[in-house]
Amino acid sequence: MFKRYDWSVGLASILLGAFIIYRSSFWANYQSSESAGPGYVPVILAWGMIIIGVIHLVGWWIDYKRGKKTEDKIDYAKEWREFKPLLMIVAVSIIYILALKTVGYLLMTPLLIGSILWIIKERKIKGIIITSISVTIILFLIFFYGLSIKLPLGIMKPFF
Amino acid sequence: MLDLIMQGITEIMHINTLLFILFGVAWGTIGGMIPGINATIAMALLLPFTWGMGPTNAIVMLCGVYAGGEYGGSIPAILIGTPGTNAAACTVIDGHELHKQGKTGLALYTSLNSSVFGGFFGAIALLFFAMPLAEVALAFGPAEYFALATLGLTMICSLGEKYVFKGILAGFIGIFLSTVGFDPIKGVPRFTFGVMSLNSGFDMVALMMGFYAISEMFKQAQELLGGEVFELKGDPDTHFPKWKEIKGLFKWNVFGSIFGTIIGVMPGAGATTAAFISYSEAKRISKDSSSFGQGNIIGVAVPESANNAATGGAMVPLLALGIPGSNSTAIMLGALMIHNVSPGPMLFINTPEIPYGIFVSLFFANVFLFFVGYMFIKFAIKITSISKPVLIATVIALVYTGAFAYSGELFSIGVTLAFGVVGVLLRKMEIPHTAVVLGFVLGFLMEANLRRGLIISEGSFWGVATASPISAVLLAFAVFSVGFAFVRGLRMSKAELS
Amino acid sequence: MSKKILMVVLSLVMVMTLVVGCGSNTPAPTTAAPTTQAGGGETTPEATTSLAYPEDNIEVVYHSKAGSGGDIFLRTMGKALEPALGVSWVVNNMPGASGATAFEYAASAEPDGYTLLGVSSTIITAPLISGMTTTYKDFEPVCMMFTDPMVVFVQEESPFQTLADLIEFGKANPGTLKIAGGTPGELGFVVGAELMRVAGFEMALVPFEGGGDAAVSVLGGHVDGGIGEYAEIASSVEAGKLRIIASLNAMPEAPEIPTFASEGYPEIQIEKFRGVLAPKGTPQEVIDKLAEMMKTAFDDPDFQQYIKANNMIPNYKVGAEFTAIMDAQHEQVKSTLE
Numbered sequence: 001m002f003k004r005y006d007w008s009v010g011l012a013s014i015l016l017g018a019f020i021i022y023r024s025s026f027w028a029n030y031q032s033s034e035s036a037g038p039g040y041v042p043v044i045l046a047w048g049m050i051i052i053g054v055i056h057l058v059g060w061w062i063d064y065k066r067g068k069k070t071e072d073k074i075d076y077a078k079e080w081r082e083f084k085p086l087l088m089i090v091a092v093s094i095i096y097i098l099a100l101k102t103v104g105y106l107l108m109t110p111l112l113i114g115s116i117l118w119i120i121k122e123r124k125i126k127g128i129i130i131t132s133i134s135v136t137i138i139l140f141l142i143f144f145y146g147l148s149i150k151l152p153l154g155i156m157k158p159f160f
Numbered sequence: 161m162l163d164l165i166m167q168g169i170t171e172i173m174h175i176n177t178l179l180f181i182l183f184g185v186a187w188g189t190i191g192g193m194i195p196g197i198n199a200t201i202a203m204a205l206l207l208p209f210t211w212g213m214g215p216t217n218a219i220v221m222l223c224g225v226y227a228g229g230e231y232g233g234s235i236p237a238i239l240i241g242t243p244g245t246n247a248a249a250c251t252v253i254d255g256h257e258l259h260k261q262g263k264t265g266l267a268l269y270t271s272l273n274s275s276v277f278g279g280f281f282g283a284i285a286l287l288f289f290a291m292p293l294a295e296v297a298l299a300f301g302p303a304e305y306f307a308l309a310t311l312g313l314t315m316i317c318s319l320g321e322k323y324v325f326k327g328i329l330a331g332f333i334g335i336f337l338s339t340v341g342f343d344p345i346k347g348v349p350r351f352t353f354g355v356m357s358l359n360s361g362f363d364m365v366a367l368m369m370g371f372y373a374i375s376e377m378f379k380q381a382q383e384l385l386g387g388e389v390f391e392l393k394g395d396p397d398t399h400f401p402k403w404k405e406i407k408g409l410f411k412w413n414v415f416g417s418i419f420g421t422i423i424g425v426m427p428g429a430g431a432t433t434a435a436f437i438s439y440s441e442a443k444r445i446s447k448d449s450s451s452f453g454q455g456n457i458i459g460v461a462v463p464e465s466a467n468n469a470a471t472g473g474a475m476v477p478l479l480a481l482g483i484p485g486s487n488s489t490a491i492m493l494g495a496l497m498i499h500n501v502s503p504g505p506m507l508f509i510n511t512p513e514i515p516y517g518i519f520v521s522l523f524f525a526n527v528f529l530f531f532v533g534y535m536f537i538k539f540a541i542k543i544t545s546i547s548k549p550v551l552i553a554t555v556i557a558l559v560y561t562g563a564f565a566y567s568g569e570l571f572s573i574g575v576t577l578a579f580g581v582v583g584v585l586l587r588k589m590e591i592p593h594t595a596v597v598l599g600f601v602l603g604f605l606m607e608a609n610l611r612r613g614l615i616i617s618e619g620s621f622w623g624v625a626t627a628s629p630i631s632a633v634l635l636a637f638a639v640f641s642v643g644f645a646f647v648r649g650l651r652m653s654k655a656e657l658s
Numbered sequence: 659m660s661k662k663i664l665m666v667v668l669s670l671v672m673v674m675t676l677v678v679g680c681g682s683n684t685p686a687p688t689t690a691a692p693t694t695q696a697g698g699g700e701t702t703p704e705a706t707t708s709l710a711y712p713e714d715n716i717e718v719v720y721h722s723k724a725g726s727g728g729d730i731f732l733r734t735m736g737k738a739l740e741p742a743l744g745v746s747w748v749v750n751n752m753p754g755a756s757g758a759t760a761f762e763y764a765a766s767a768e769p770d771g772y773t774l775l776g777v778s779s780t781i782i783t784a785p786l787i788s789g790m791t792t793t794y795k796d797f798e799p800v801c802m803m804f805t806d807p808m809v810v811f812v813q814e815e816s817p818f819q820t821l822a823d824l825i826e827f828g829k830a831n832p833g834t835l836k837i838a839g840g841t842p843g844e845l846g847f848v849v850g851a852e853l854m855r856v857a858g859f860e861m862a863l864v865p866f867e868g869g870g871d872a873a874v875s876v877l878g879g880h881v882d883g884g885i886g887e888y889a890e891i892a893s894s895v896e897a898g899k900l901r902i903i904a905s906l907n908a909m910p911e912a913p914e915i916p917t918f919a920s921e922g923y924p925e926i927q928i929e930k931f932r933g934v935l936a937p938k939g940t941p942q943e944v945i946d947k948l949a950e951m952m953k954t955a956f957d958d959p960d961f962q963q964y965i966k967a968n969n970m971i972p973n974y975k976v977g978a979e980f981t982a983i984m985d986a987q988h989e990q991v992k993s994t995l996e
Contacts, residue, residue: 009589013329020336023351038343038350041607045332045339052329085385086378086584089556093577096560097570109557116553120381135554139561147197147205149565204751208733301880302864342756345865347787347842347995359756359788427874428867481877482893483870490870494730500967504893568752568759608867615864616836616880627880 010056017049088119104154105144109136165287168516171216172524180217181521184224185528189536191225192232195369196562198245199229199471200487207495215499216514220521222492223475227525229488230431230467231275231533235540238267238460240555242373246601247467249368250435253594254452254459256376261455264544265398266405270457271464272533273406274413276526278465281417282424282472283522286479290515293473294480297425302612303627305428307634308437309606312598314638315440317645318449319595324649330591334599335606337362344608345615357571364432366563366575367600371593373559374580377552379587384548398541405457412458413465415442420466424473428605430486431470435463436601444641453594472522479503479515711771711944715746718934719764720776721757721784727889731932731970732776735803738958742951749776757784758792765796769939771948774800779845779930782987786995787842794988798940799980801949802933804965805973808849808906809915810837811891812883813876814899821904821921824883828859835861838872838884842995845930846872846885849906851994852926876900887930888969907971928990929983931973949976 024039024046092115100108110132117128143149153160172178184206191202203225210218233248238255251271258267285293300308316331317324340351341361352358419438423429442462443452452459474485475492482504484490496503507515546554563572586593610624617623626632718736722728729751736747752760757780767773775781775797785793810821818824828835840846842865850863864881866872873891876884877899884891888909894900905915906928918926934952936945955961956972965972975983 006589009326009329009591012589016333016336020351038346038348041610042336042339042350045336048332049329049336052325052332055325082382082386085381086581089378089381090577090581093556093560093573097573097577100564100570100573105561109561112560113553113557116556117549120384120549120552122549131550131553135550135557139558142194143561143565147191147194147201147565150568151561151564211737298874298878301875301878303880342787342841344841344867347844347865349788356756356758356788356790359758427871477870477874481874483873483890494727497967498730498734498964500963502893502896502967505897505899506893612864612866615862618833618862 007057007060010053010060013049013053013056015053017046017053020046020049085119089116092116092119100154101152102154104156105151106136106140106156107154109139164512164516165520167513168518168520171513171517172220172520177217177220177521178524180213180221181224181524182528182532184221184226185228185525185532188225188228188230189232189529189532190228192229192248193235193244193536193540194562195236195242195244195373195559196365196564196566198233198365199226200491201566202229203488203491207491210495211498215496215501216517218495218499219492219514219518220525222495223471223518223521224525224528226471226488226492227279227468227522227529228532230471231272231279231464231529232536234271234275234460234464235268235536237372238264238271239540239543240373240551241376242555242559243368245431246364246368247431247435247463247470249372249432249597250439250463250467251460252372253439254454254456257453257455258457258460259544262397263455263457264541266401266457267460268398268537268541269400270405270409270460272530272537273401274409274416274461274464275468275533276530277413278417278420278468279471279522279526279529281414281465282421282469282475283519283526284472285421285469286472286475286522287519290476290480293421293425293476296422297427297477297481297485299628299630300426300428301627302609302616303624303631304634305426305609306606306613306624307631307638308423308429309602309609311634311638311641312433312437312440312602313606314641314645315444316595316598317642318444318648319592319598323590323592324646326591327595330586330593330595331599333591334596334601335603336599337367337596338600338603339607344604345611355571357569361604362575362579362600363563363567363572364600365566366572367579368597369559369563370576370579371583371597373555374576375583375587375593377555377559378580378584380548381552384552409457409461412442412461416462416465417469419462420469421473423466424470425476425485427477427483427485428609430474431467432601433605434466434470434473436598438466439463440598468526475518475522479507479518480505482507709943709947711947712743712745714772715748716743716772716774717748717750718774718776719750719752719760719767721760721780722751722753728776728778728780728932731804731968734961734964735952735955738955738961739952741958742954756788756790757781758788758790761785761790761792761796764935765792765937767937769937769941771936771940771944773937774948775935775937776932777935778806778932779987781935782984783844783991786988786991794935794984796938797935798938798945799977799984800934800936800945801952802931802973802975802980802983803952803955804932804970805907806930806932807888807909807969807971808845808885808928808930809888809891809902810849810883810885810904811873811876811895811900811902813879814901816883816901818883818903820916821918821923824903825853825857825859828854828857828861832860833862835883836881837861837863838866838875838881839863839886840872841865845928845991848991848994849885849926849928852928852990853923856923856926873900892969909969909971911966911969927986929973929987931983931987932970933975933980946976 020042024043092112096108096112113132113135114128122128144151188199188202191197203222233243233245234251236242236244237248237252238259241252241256243249243252255267313331316327319327340358342359343350349359416438420434423434423437439462442458443449474489477483477485478489478493484493501514559576560573563576583593613624625635718732720729720732732749739747752763764773764775781794812818837850839850847863854860870890872884872886875881891900895902902915904921905917908917909915953974
């Protein structure tokens with residue numbers, strides 16, 4: 001069985017497994033009448049994850065000891081550079097979610113689109129503005145009018 | 161029966177009935193294309209309008225929506241890697257790859273052909289085998305559902321290719337995600353941490369869109385910034401597939417349709433389950449199984465034919481037993497009830513023109529689907545000419561809107577975003593995310609029915625496994641395929657080392 | 659070329675909308691703003707009292723999505739009520755969070771009689787199961803309209819003929835009787851739990867996602883019997899595949915079916931109700947007038963057809979009587995969750 005020994009994978013799955021077992025212990029009292037209570041399947045999964053996690057860790061350790069080149073040196077700077085735009089999009093999205101109900105769809109969505117375009121290095125301001133507004137309008141027409149989905153209007157409510 | 165079919169045809173052959181079917185198909189396809197809107201929602205939106213219509217017109221229009229809805233999801237799935245409906249998530253795997261390789265036309269038209277084929281297959285099955293198929297539905301109890309779901313889940317072992325353990329891990333994570341929410345047996349909330357919105361678990365729509373669409377958009381954003389701009393080699397090839405290509409897929413269409421019809425018949429499973437299980441099994445028996453996920457056209461044909469055949473299948477319990485086999489058929493049931501039509505075995509005796517009218521309308525619906533789909537494809541291909549940055553931003557906004565539209569909760573947008581990030585992490589760690597999705601899709605089916613089966617067998621696993629020939633055979637297959645996957649994994653790693 | 663296609667599709671959509679729009683008066687699900695349909699007219703209300711209500715459209719919030727049983731019930735009822743109301747009865751579906759979204763929205767709405775909450779027994783069960791802060795006590799009862807009869811049923815070939823048979827078997831073989839029902843907290847489960855408690859025996863309740871799944875299980879012979887709503891199995895009963903042993907509620911349409919009371923268990927009182935609530939603080943006169951008008955729905959022949967087709971038992975109750983039923987049910991469900 002060829003395995004790419006990511007110790008991170010191993011560690012992560014062990015942690016996840018342990019977490020599941022921990023939470024499932026709260027349901028111990030539900031295991032009364034039946035053999036399979038709410039924690040039954042999750043605990044099995046958890047043990048599976050832990051075992052696989054251990055396999056990964058062991059396998060990584062073995063390969064490391066053998067001196068096998070499992071992976072190139074991790075270029076942390078490069079990884080960070082790659083992740084930065086993602087984190088920014090995530091941050092913008094979180095702001096979008098939090099402000100959507102109060103500010104409203106019509107104002108937040110162009111901001112969302114515009115900031116994403118900016119994050120991925122679009123610099124033509126005019127293009128950004130046009131895209132943001134037109135896409136928002138199209139989406140709004142489709143969902144609000146076409147499908148009667150109540151998108152949050154926020155501060156634009158009086159206009160409707 | 162021929163005279164009954166003729167009765168059905170006379171029901172349908174009015175110009176306004178046919179127009180309603182056409183409208184339904186178009187409406188359904190549009191709805192399917194929009195992420196977050198699926199066949200069920202599209203039908204629900206039309207429901208109030210159906211009151212003024214006669215029962216036949218109302219039902220056939222909804223049938224059209226159903227057929228169109230299950231097809232429409234494949235268009236964004238192929239073009240922008242965003243499944244328009246849950247079942248289309250399976251189409252993303254190979255379909256989007258094909259598009260990236262420039263074989264856009266092949267992917268889009270194959271999906272259309274397969275969907276139409278599947279729809280016809282399901283309709284024919286419904287027409288001729290409604291009663292026997294209903295018996296199949298009845299033969300599946302908790303033990304059998306468990307066995308079927310487990311068989312589907314064993315696929316996770318081979319999805320990891322040579323990293324068998326990572327595949328299993330991924331599947332386990334997926335199953336775990338499906339346990340979040342109310343326990344199906346005891347009703348206690350699991351892993352919800354008091355968050356009300358998680359009571360019914362993660363929205364499958366939000367999860368799919370996060371995993372496939374958002375993480376794909378993240379990846380494309382990274383590529384864009386990293387300078388590796390992915391350029392399609394020349395213009396995408398958008399021609400309609402040649403006859404030889406179509407012919408070659410015939411047996412796969414049949415394969416997918418059979419799975420789709422039978423799984424669609426079962427009340428506990430629907431188009432999404434049908435798509436994923438048929439995809440898994442096709443990959444399992446294919447000689448070239450490693451190419452699945454890299455742009456194998458079979459990986460588009462099989463799930464697409466399955467999810468449309470499932471529409472015909474889902475109508476079986478509705479018409480023959482009066483029990484809706486899926487959310488969409490539940491709405492049809494509602495529409496029928498409003499018009500004072502009670503589906504069930506008596507329907508065929510009391511008012512046969514209605515079920516036979518429905519059968520006939522499904523045929524017309526699929527014919528219309530071909531033409532409607534063809535037009536929509538021509539229109540949708542224009543999307544590929546949108547510049548990459550605009551596409552990325554638009555898709556993210558679209559997906560967020562769709563997630564919100566589906567559940568009406570902001571929380572769903574958060575779920576979509578979260579799974580988008582998780583998808584990126586999984587990619588980084590080379591954990592196959594298809595296995596996670598498979599685990600999520602089948603997890604609930606497997607667990608709920610395992611526990612129901614255990615109640616019925618009074619705690620005996622062997623009792624569940626041998627509850628019927630069906631469960632025993634399916635489970636035997638499952639065990640066998642796990643072993644086979646391990647052997648295969650060993651062989652592959654040995655081949656690599658040598 | 660693509661523009662032409664778009665035009666064709668759009669015009670088709672418009673044609674259809676006009677065609678169907680002229681057919682019905684009821685607006686699309688959601689928008690609370692007054693909408694008018696082409697071709698439909700609004701009748702002027704006959705003022706039965708001097709109270710100027712309703713003057714604006716009434717929004718009825720429901721916790722299930724469009725197409726569900728309760729949703730169809732509300733819409734059909736709305737259609738029957740509109741002549742008496744004189745305004746539009748708009749059903750607003752707010753599924754999510756097991757009903758919390760709808761409940762909280764309605765509870766915090768203006769108590770002016772223009773926002774109502776359509777309810778079924780879920781308003782009792784869901785808060786208990788999920789631990790919601792909003793419960794039925796945050797509302798005023800407007801009126802209860804129906805009881806959805808719950809029944810115990812078996813396969814046609816089953817050896818059990820009466821409720822007594824079932825109980826006898828259950829006592830003789832504790833835990834081997836397998837009955838399909840709902841999940842804990844749902845009324846199907848409550849029925850089973852109550853039966854076990856009162857009759858003093860033990861059976862295995864197998865929870866299913868919905869009446870439909872349970873019925874299929876019984877039909878397929880995977881369980882010995884089931885508990886569910888009559889509406890869900892009516893067609894199978896008619897076709898002779900399922901047989902109802904006993905009903906929780908007396909069904910006027912099917913008097914031959916014995917009730918739990920006639921079988922010797924009158925203490926088991928469980929009524930799955932359907933009705934309407936209003937936010938706390940809504941003026942009593944508004945509630946009274948609304949309740950009066952809702953009564954007129956029973957006179958509508960289409961509505962009567964609907965009631966019959968769905969085998970619902972008209973059970974009109976207002977005010978304290980309705981509250982009493984909800985209180986009792988609350989206690990029942992609560993006890994099964996412990």
